[in-house]
Each structure stands twice: as C-alpha cells, then as structure tokens.
Amino acid sequence: xxxxxxxxxxxxxxxxxxxxxxxxxxxxxxxxxxxxxxxxxxxxxxxxxxxxxxxxxxxxxxxxxxxxxxxxxxxxxxxxxxxxxxxxxxxxxxxxxxxxxxxxxxxxxxxxxxxxxxxxxxxxxxxxxxxxxxxxxxxxxxxxxxxxxxxxxxxxxxxxxxxxxxxxxxxxxxxxxxxxxxxxxxxxxxxxxxxxxxxxxxxxxxxxxxxxxxxxxxxxxxxxxxxxxxxxxxxxxxxxxxxxxxxxxxxxxxxxxx
Numbered sequence: 001x002x003x004x005x006x007x008x009x010x011x012x013x014x015x016x017x018x019x020x021x022x023x024x025x026x027x028x029x030x031x032x033x034x035x036x037x038x039x040x041x042x043x044x045x046x047x048x049x050x051x052x053x054x055x056x057x058x059x060x061x062x063x064x065x066x067x068x069x070x071x072x073x074x075x076x077x078x079x080x081x082x083x084x085x086x087x088x089x090x091x092x093x094x095x096x097x098x099x100x101x102x103x104x105x106x107x108x109x110x111x112x113x114x115x116x117x118x119x120x121x122x123x124x125x126x127x128x129x130x131x132x133x134x135x136x137x138x139x140x141x142x143x144x145x146x147x148x149x150x151x152x153x154x155x156x157x158x159x160x161x162x163x164x165x166x167x168x169x170x171x172x173x174x175x176x177x178x179x180x181x182x183x184x185x186x187x188x189x190x191x192x193x194x195x196x197x198x199x200x201x202x203x204x205x206x207x208x209x210x211x212x213x214x215x216x217x218x219x220x221x222x223x224x225x226x227x228x229x230x231x232x233x234x235x236x237x238x239x240x241x242x243x244x245x246x247x248x249x250x251x252x253x254x255x256x257x258x
Contacts, residue, residue: 003042003064013041014104014130016171024048026128026164026184027100034094038085038103038113038129041065043073045104050076054100057093059085086112090120100126107132107176114139114155117185121158127185133166136181148239150208154201156243157193159185195250203250207238215241215249228256 003013014020023045027035032054040046040058042065049056050073059081060066066082081093086109090099101124105113110131117124131139134147139155140163141148155161164182169175193200203219210218216234228234233241233249241249 003062003068012104012107012172012174012176014044014171015173017044019167019171020044021048022165023102023104023128023130023182024052026182027052027102027126028184029100029126029186032098032100032125034097034099036090036094036099036101038101039106040069041104042068043076045102046073046076049102055079057081057099059083059088061085086116090123094123097123098125099123100128102128104130107135110135111151114151118154118158121187121191125187127159128164128182130167130180130182132176133179133181136163136183140183143240143242145239149211150205153204153208153241153243153246155185157200157247158191159187161185193247193250195247195254199254200247200250203253204238204246207241207246211238213237219253222253222256224253225256228252 025048035049035052035054035056037046037049037056037058040060041062046056046058046069056076057079058069058076060069061082061084063082066080069080070077081088101117113129117127138147138149138151140161141152162184164184167180167182169177169179203222206221207215207218214235214237216224216229218238219234224234231252233245233252
C-alpha cells in the first residue's frame, strides 16, 4: 500500500531516509513533553521521531495517509489527529503542555503554519521544518536583505532562527520544481515584547506593505506628530531596521498616543 501525492494538498513525499533522520535530529531542545509532526504522509520522518523520548503525535488531513499510518505504525494510532493544523486549538490536544512542531510542510500553507506557531508561541518552544527554500531563507534573513520582510521580523521577534541545510528536488516523490530548505526556530528565553504586541504586528506589516518608502511615509496612517516624524528612525526604510529597532519604533508610536 502506498499513498498517491495529491497536488491540491501540496504533497511531495520525502523518500530519502538520511535526510529524514537529519530533519528529525534538528530538534535539539529537551524540555518539551510532546512532538507534533504536521503532514506525516507515509511516515518517513515519523519513524525517526518515534525514537525520541518525547511523545510523538501527528496531524494529517489526508485520509489516505491516515489509513497508511494506522496500518504501518500501530503504536501511533491513538496519537493521529485527523484534522487541519491551521484550524485546531493546540490546547484541546496538549493542554498547557509544551509541544515541539516539525514537518515537511506543504508549500501552499507553509507561511500560515509559521503564523499559527507565532499565535501559539507560549506552547511551542521549538519548531523545525522543511519549506520551499525561498521561504526558509526569508524567515531566516537579516536586515538589509532583499527578502527580509514581515515574516522575518515577526518570527525573529520571538524565536532565534537558523537556516540548517538545503534539500534538492530529487529526494521527493513527486519532485518539486524548486529546492527546499530546513530551518530551526528556538523560542527566546524572554519572548514577551515590551510593547503592545498587536501594535507591533501592525507597525511591521504596514511598514513593509510599502517597503520602498521611508517609514515616515509608509506609516502615515498612524497619525504621527510632526515632532516624532523628525526622529531619524523614520528616515529609514523597513528592511533597514532590526527586530530590536522595530520594537523601539513601536514604543515611540505607542508613546505618541496611538
């Protein structure tokens, strides 16, 4: 029994055992109780996760993959969640326990998976996964890079991000048209912002929505005072600011009375 890859689900099944083990070993922290693999398919990564001391769960929306897992991984049967990761409440399955996220993520929802992780950061101390290389590089990029943007800043505000390695198309069935990249996110020891988090998100998104403009122009909707607009930080473009500087920028806007 094999599972056919479904284009509408963005499925590309990893078939290289060495890379699967390497991805499983990219989880390095020890203080979580659970591992949740997103989109296990036929379990090439799952078998290596089951060897870890943490309790492995998988979440899979494809009923054909679920049937395969139940037939081949009997000790996993009670820990298969047949749901859409983007629509579940993690606390319904893990309570207040910590859970590490891992997976070979479908390209079409990979950025949404990151945003879902950020929404649940209090539960997720570590995250490792495979993305389209371009997306992985964007998440890990630093200020000044052409691909540095909203995803980079919001992720790096709460997690330390490391680009681990590149994966070629030929190790998948069917092979994607582009390279993939594996990254690891380790939650910061202090991941609470010293500013209003909702405002921080808004400032970052608004700034990058007009990334070619200086912040003085792209952030006009915040009704900045003339005095505040003279601050040197507003003469810069969003891709020039570090995460720390975005937090400082948010603090200035917050003090301005927004």
